[in-house]
Amino acid sequence: xxxxxxxxxxxxxxxxxxxxxxxxxxxxxxxxxxxxxxxxxxxxxxxxxxxxxxxxxxxxxxxxxxxxxxxxxxxxxxxxxxxxxxxxxxxxxxxxxxxxxxxxxxxxxxxxxxxxxxxxxxxxxxxxxxxxxxxxxxxxxxxxxxxxxxxxxxxxxxxxxxxxxxxxxxxxxxxxxxxxxxxxxxxxxxxxxxxxxxxxxxxxxxxxxxxxxxxxxxxxxxxxxxxxxxxxxxxxxxxxxxxxxxxxxxxxxxxxxxxxxxxxxxxxxxxxxxxxxxxxxxxxxxxxxxxxxxxxxxxxxxxxxxxxxxxxxxxxxxxxxxxxxxxxxxxxxxxxxxxxxxxxxxxxxxxxxxxxxxxxxxxxxxxxxxxxxxxxxxxxxxxxxxxxxxxxxxxxxxxxxxxxxxxxxxxxxxxxxxxxxxxxxxxxxx
Amino acid sequence: xxxxxxxxxxxxxxxxxxxxxxxxxxxxxxxxxxxxxxxxxxxxxxxxxxxxxxxxxxxxxxxxxxxxxxxxxxxxxxxxxxxxxxxxxxxxxxxxxxxxxxxxxxxxxxxxxxxxxxxxxxxxxxxxxxxxxxxxxxxxxxxxxxxxxxxxxxxxxxxxxxxxxxxxxxxxxxxxxxxxxxxxxxxxxxxxxxxxxxxxxxxxxxxxxxxxxxxxxxxxxxxxxxxxxxxxxxxxxxxxxxxxxxxxxxxxxxxxxxxxxxxxxxxxxxxxxxxxxxxxxxxxxxxxxxxxxxxxxxxxxxxxxxxxxxxxxxxxxxxxxxxxxxxxxxxxxxxxxxxxxxxxxxxxxxxxxxxxxxxxxxxxxxxxxxxxxxxxxxxxxxxxxxxxxxxxxxxxxxxxxxxxxxxxxxxxxxxxxxxxxxxxxxxxxx
Numbered sequence: 001x002x003x004x005x006x007x008x009x010x011x012x013x014x015x016x017x018x019x020x021x022x023x024x025x026x027x028x029x030x031x032x033x034x035x036x037x038x039x040x041x042x043x044x045x046x047x048x049x050x051x052x053x054x055x056x057x058x059x060x061x062x063x064x065x066x067x068x069x070x071x072x073x074x075x076x077x078x079x080x081x082x083x084x085x086x087x088x089x090x091x092x093x094x095x096x097x098x099x100x101x102x103x104x105x106x107x108x109x110x111x112x113x114x115x116x117x118x119x120x121x122x123x124x125x126x127x128x129x130x131x132x133x134x135x136x137x138x139x140x141x142x143x144x145x146x147x148x149x150x151x152x153x154x155x156x157x158x159x160x161x162x163x164x165x166x167x168x169x170x171x172x173x174x175x176x177x178x179x180x181x182x183x184x185x186x187x188x189x190x191x192x193x194x195x196x197x198x199x200x201x202x203x204x205x206x207x208x209x210x211x212x213x214x215x216x217x218x219x220x221x222x223x224x225x226x227x228x229x230x231x232x233x234x235x236x237x238x239x240x241x242x243x244x245x246x247x248x249x250x251x252x253x254x255x256x257x258x259x260x261x262x263x264x265x266x267x268x269x270x271x272x273x274x275x276x277x278x279x280x281x282x283x284x285x286x287x288x289x290x291x292x293x294x295x296x297x298x299x300x301x302x303x304x305x306x307x308x309x310x311x312x313x314x315x316x317x318x319x320x321x322x323x324x325x326x327x328x329x330x331x332x333x334x335x336x337x338x339x340x341x342x343x344x345x346x347x348x349x350x351x352x353x354x355x356x357x358x359x360x361x362x363x364x365x366x367x368x369x370x371x372x373x374x375x376x377x378x379x380x381x382x383x384x385x386x387x388x389x390x391x392x393x394x395x396x397x398x399x400x401x402x403x404x405x406x407x408x409x410x411x412x413x414x415x416x417x418x419x420x421x422x423x424x425x426x427x428x429x430x
Numbered sequence: 431x432x433x434x435x436x437x438x439x440x441x442x443x444x445x446x447x448x449x450x451x452x453x454x455x456x457x458x459x460x461x462x463x464x465x466x467x468x469x470x471x472x473x474x475x476x477x478x479x480x481x482x483x484x485x486x487x488x489x490x491x492x493x494x495x496x497x498x499x500x501x502x503x504x505x506x507x508x509x510x511x512x513x514x515x516x517x518x519x520x521x522x523x524x525x526x527x528x529x530x531x532x533x534x535x536x537x538x539x540x541x542x543x544x545x546x547x548x549x550x551x552x553x554x555x556x557x558x559x560x561x562x563x564x565x566x567x568x569x570x571x572x573x574x575x576x577x578x579x580x581x582x583x584x585x586x587x588x589x590x591x592x593x594x595x596x597x598x599x600x601x602x603x604x605x606x607x608x609x610x611x612x613x614x615x616x617x618x619x620x621x622x623x624x625x626x627x628x629x630x631x632x633x634x635x636x637x638x639x640x641x642x643x644x645x646x647x648x649x650x651x652x653x654x655x656x657x658x659x660x661x662x663x664x665x666x667x668x669x670x671x672x673x674x675x676x677x678x679x680x681x682x683x684x685x686x687x688x689x690x691x692x693x694x695x696x697x698x699x700x701x702x703x704x705x706x707x708x709x710x711x712x713x714x715x716x717x718x719x720x721x722x723x724x725x726x727x728x729x730x731x732x733x734x735x736x737x738x739x740x741x742x743x744x745x746x747x748x749x750x751x752x753x754x755x756x757x758x759x760x761x762x763x764x765x766x767x768x769x770x771x772x773x774x775x776x777x778x779x780x781x782x783x784x785x786x787x788x789x790x791x792x793x794x795x796x797x798x799x800x801x802x803x804x805x806x807x808x809x810x811x812x813x814x815x816x817x818x819x820x821x822x823x824x825x826x827x828x829x830x831x832x833x834x835x836x837x838x839x840x841x842x843x844x845x846x847x848x849x850x851x852x853x854x855x856x857x858x859x860x
Contacts, residue, residue, distance in 0.1 A: 028642075289729075
C-alpha cells in the first residue's frame, strides 16, 4: 500500500514514527507493507530528515493528490477550505482518504461522503473523534445490531482538564485555564475548546453515525464552561454529581436532541470518572445495553494509533470493490424518513439551579411557589448556611422543558431577594 | 446471506428476536437480508413457533453444517466436543462460522483457526468474550498500530456480582453467592465462575490476540474468589483498593504472565468502578496509551448484539477471498519467535498480606524482620485495633516475586503468634 501525506505537523510526524517503530508487527498484521511515498507540507525542509529516504517531499498538495502511484491520501493539514479541496480531488482521483480533521467532516462531511460513494472510495476518520477510543468502528460495526438510543461523551480534553483542576485543586476558572495552557492542554486562545465548538464538531459526526442522519453541525445546541463557578462544582459534588462538559445526542419520541453543555453527571456513572485531559464515550444500544469507552482524546501518538488502524483497514480492502467496505455512516441503504431535531427550548431534562439570595425570610417560599406555579416539580431543595447576609439555595428539579423553566427563572430573577444571575445546568439523563 | 443456527437456547432465541426487532435497520446497514434458513436443536418443538415460517427446524446438526445453501453457521450449542465437531465440519464445508463458545475456543481455538485459514473461512467470535464490549474487534482492528503491553479485565459477571454484594451489603461470601443464584447471576453450581475457569477461558483467548501467541489455556495461572473474606474487602477499601477477580495478561522482559486472581485494584482506576454483573477491560497499547471498555458481559440479548455484528461483518465479506478478511488473531503473517510464559512463582507484583495475630508484643517485629530477611520491601504496614486478644496486621509490599514471598510466609505461618492462614493477594500493577 502506497500512501501520501498532506501536512507534517505533530500528528504527521507521530504517524511516521509509529509506522517505523512497530513496522514489524504492523507488517505482519497487514500481511504487506505500508509505504510512505510522498509528503506535502508548507515546510518541506523540516520533513526531509524524518521521512524514509525514497519518500518525496514537496510543498504542493497536487504532488500528493494527483500522484497516480498513491493508493491512500492521509489528510493531516487541518483547517477547512484547503483540506476540503484536497480531499475532494483525492477522491475524484479514486484515492482512499484517511483524515483526522473533525472540523472538515463536521462542516463538509456530507459532500465528502457523497463523493466517496460516487467514486467507490473509503474515507476513514477514526482519528477525527476521541482518537484512542475507536468510537467510529464501535458505532458503525460493533453496534450494527442496535438502534442506538443515546451517545454521551466527554470529548474535549481541554475543558475536561480545566474542570478537573477546578474541582481537585479548588482553582477558579481563569487560573485553571492558565494552568492548562502552561501544561500544553489548552491553546493560547482556548475559546474553541472551552466554548464547546470542538466538542460540537465531534458530536455532530457521532450523531450522524448513531442516528443515520446527515452531519448537521447547526443542530448542535452548544454551551461552554467559561461561566462555571467553583462553588457549583463543590455544591453538586455534595449532592452526588460532577459537572462535565457533556456532548450528547439522544433520540426521543419528539426528535433528536444534540447538545454540548456543562452537565451534572451522577458520581457513580462511568463518565464522572473521566478526569484530566482524558475522553470517555457512553453509548446505549437497545440490544447491547449501556457501553462505555475511555482513552486519550488527543495527542500526536495516540492519534497515530487511529490513523494506522484506518490504514490497515483500507489496506485489506485496497483492491475490493466498494460494496465490501464498511458503509461510510454504517448504513449501506438510505433511510426513508427525514430526521427530526428537538428545537432549542423544547429539550427536557432535570436541571440544577442555584439562587444566590439575600438572607430574607420567605425566599424559599418565593422560589418554590414560582416553580410550582410553572408546573416544575422539585427533586431536591437545599438552603446553604448564610454568610455575610447572603446564602445559596440549591435546587434539582425533575424533568422540565427548558423554555418553561427559563420563563420561571426570568420571573424569579426579578425578585428583590434574588441576587446575581441564577445558575441553571442540566442533569444528565440515564 | 443465509444462516443456519446450532442450538436454540437463550442466546439463539435472543438472536432471532434481535434480527426481527431491528430488521429494518440491520437490513439497511447490511444492504441485504439476513435469512435464517435452518435451526438444529435438541428440542425442535420449542423452536418451531419462534423461527420464521420458511426456516427448517431439526434435531440433526448435519442438517445445518452440511446444507449447501447455508453461508454461515452460528454455533450456540455450548459444550466442547460436539461443538468442535460441528464447527470443524462447517469449516470443512467452506462455511463461515460465528460462535459465542469461549470454552470451545479456549480449548480448540488453534485447530479451529488453522482449519479456517486452510479453507479460507471466517470464524467470528465477538460473542465469546465480554459480549457487549467489542474487545475482539478493538484488539484486532482498532489497536493494529500497537504493541499491546497489557490486558486486564473484569470478565466474569458472576464473581464480580458476588464481590460487589459482599462489599456493598456486607454479606459473607456464602450469602452473596446465594443472592447471586436467586437473581440469576450464578448457576446452581457456581464453581466454574467463582473458581476462575470462565475468566481463564476468556483471558486465554484475549492473550492470543493481544500477544500473537497460540491460545494456551494451560498457561493461565488461576485462582478464584471462594476464599475472599469480607474483612479483607473492608480493609483494602480503607487502604485505597478494591478486590476484583482480575483476568490479566502482561508482557514483560522475562515473558508473558497470564492470570486470573483476586487482585487489589486502586480505587481511582476505571476497573474499580466496574460493579455488579458488568464487565470491563483495560487495554494498554504502546501507541494508543491506556484505553478502557465497559459493558454487559453476559445475557442473551447483549450476546445477540455481538453475534449480529459478526454476521454483518461476514455478510460484507461473503464473496471476497480470504486475504480481505481481518486475520483470525489479528496477524496475517506468523511470528518468528516462540512465546515465553512466566513460570508460576516467578511472577512479580506488590502483594497485600493479612496476618491474624494474637495480641503479643513483638509480633510486628517478627513479621517485618522475616520479610526483611527475605529481601521483601514493605510499602504500607498497619496494625488494627485488637479485639478479644486478636488483631490483624495488614501489609502491602512493594514488588516481590511470588516464590520468595511464599517462602517467607511459610516460615511466618509457623510462628506462635500468627493464627489462621495468612491472606495473600496481588495488587494490580498499572
